[in-house]
Amino acid sequence: MASSEIAQTVTLIELVPEGIPEPKHFAIVDSPIPVCGQEGDLVLQVMAMSADPYLRGGIKTGEVPRPMTGFVAGKVIESQNEAWPVGSLMGAALPFSSVQLVTSEVLSKTMSWNLTDHISEDEITLGIGVLGMPxxxxxxxxxxxxxxxxxxxxxxxxxxxxxxxxxxxxxxxxxxxxxxxxxxxxxxxxxxxxxxxxxxxxxxxxxxxxxxxxxxxxxxxxxxxxxxxxxxxxxxxxxxxxxxxxxxxxxxxxxxxxxxxxxxxxxxxxxxxxxxxxxxxxxxxxxxxxxxPWLTGRQGNFLADVSQWYREGKLNVEETTFDGIHSWVDAFAALFTGANTGKVVVKL
Missing domain, CATH: 3.40.50.720 (NAD(P)-binding Rossmann-like Domain)
Structure with a gap:
């Protein structure tokens, strides 16, 4: 779980034009815990972060330092958004930050999906795996x-x-x-x-x-x-x-x-x-x-169908799990060395 005093963010500090990413390319940056300010905003406590191959292309160019962004899952701990009451379980494409303010503007522009009716907190990694992007x-x-x-x-x-x-x-x-x-x-x-x-x-x-x-x-x-x-x-x-x-x-x-x-x-x-x-x-x-289109529900019936198949035992899930935000870089590198089986997840 995140610290009660600080938020931590995986930050790219050096571009990686080729080769396998290494710890020297990243830093974990501390910041104050955000507060929920305006109507429509919420604060998300991230409980799981994803490491995915597609992120490799995004660290070849651009400005640094910058927060890494990808798929996360967690629990809403403050809310001024009726659609996301406190306790809701959310999957979203957001920065890799342990606790973060998600404004109504950000919500309108990013992918998010409601996991509350499909998994428990103990199953949160499924929200970035079988019930997430993969x-x-x-x-x-x-x-x-x-x-x-x-x-x-x-x-x-x-x-x-x-x-x-x-x-x-x-x-x-x-x-x-x-x-x-x-x-x-x-x-x-x-x-x-x-x-x-x-x-x-x-x-x-x-x-x-x-x-x-x-x-x-x-x-x-x-x-x-x-x-x-x-x-x-x-x-x-x-x-x-x-x-x-x-x-x-x-x-x-x-x-x-x-x-x-x-x-x-x-x-x-x-x-x-x-x-x-x-x-x-x-x-x-x-x-x-x-x-x-499928993750956001605009096409098909992804969450309902796949959660049912999973509960019926038709889908077996394999995870390679890393613990703590500081392990994210190792999790990311594992994708390119064949060290992973199934979904690579980082639990906070």
Whole structure:
């Protein structure tokens, strides 16, 4: 929990154009506890902070020092906002600050979602995981972009990660899909099959040829000889090219991330090869998206659907947990070294 005397904020103090972020790039800055001033405002005690790959792109350029901003979940401890009474559990995109004033103006401009009816305080990390950005990304990409038909085949990269593990389980539970996952290491491969219910798992760390795209495509075809109908893209690079090589007619690719390229300096990451003729003549589709329409409730029925699936035992959740705001940098770095399984969370 936050100190009763100070608020603490994760602050970027040095830009990181390339490579894995390190503690020297960040500082924890103390400030007075804010008070709730005007009508429509509230004070949020943050109980969980997220570490997500997409944040890597935001620390390459811009002014420093500046607060890091991302997905948090916590409890409203002061309020002059009727929609958010004291005790409400909130998920939101806000600065990584342990206690913060959230004005009505900020609320009107940022993503927020009400977790009060879906989880308890003890389950608060779910608000930045299965009921937060990762869950809504999996839900939106599957139901809104890929739109599976019953029994189709789905390939998922980063299958042991926060998003990949959920999208595979949702595809199994809702559409009875055959699901193939790619992840790094024997332990993760076993996890995605035993805990997350994937039909097949491929260890990309065992790929040894110079042409990893062709080798991975061969592994996919070994698992599903007729190829794949859908690919949920989290990684980029040779994973994308292998998926294209095994994509069936009328196949779909949902693109929400490309973690293999995030640590390159801006403009230097290798580009993916896309077979345009294949797309045209086999009626294939590639679509990028972000979670916002589903997370904010403007599209679909994310919170109600996914909280129900979770309570029914259809979704298993794995978390890599770090304790305390000072551990956020280590949590962030773990995303790029493969040290995490499932959702990376920082508990305060």
């Amino acid at each position: 869950g809504s990304t999996a839900y939106g990409g599957l139901t809104g972009v890929l739109r599976p038909n019953e029994g189709e085949t789905l390939f998922v990269s980063a299958a042991a990660g926060a998003v990949g593990s959920l999208v595979g389980q949702m595809a199994k539970a809702k559409y009875n899909c055959t699901v193939v996952g790619s992840c790094g290491g024997a332990a993760k491969n076993e996890l995605v099959k035993a805990k997350f219910g994937f039909d097949h798992a491929i260890d990309y760390k065992e790929l040894s040829s110079d042409d990893k795209a062709a080798e991975l495509a061969s592994k996919i075809k070994e698992a599903v000889p007729d190829g794949i109908d859908m690919y949920f893209e989290n990684v980029g690079g040779y994973h994308f090219e292998a998926a294209m090589a095994t994509l069936r007619p009328k196949g779909r690719i949902a693109v929400c991330g490309s973690i293999s390229t995030y640590n390159y300096e801006s403009g230097t990451a290798p580009l993916n090869n896309i077979n345009i003729s294949q797309m045209i003549y086999t009626f294939q589709r590639i679509e990028g998206f972000v979670c916002m």
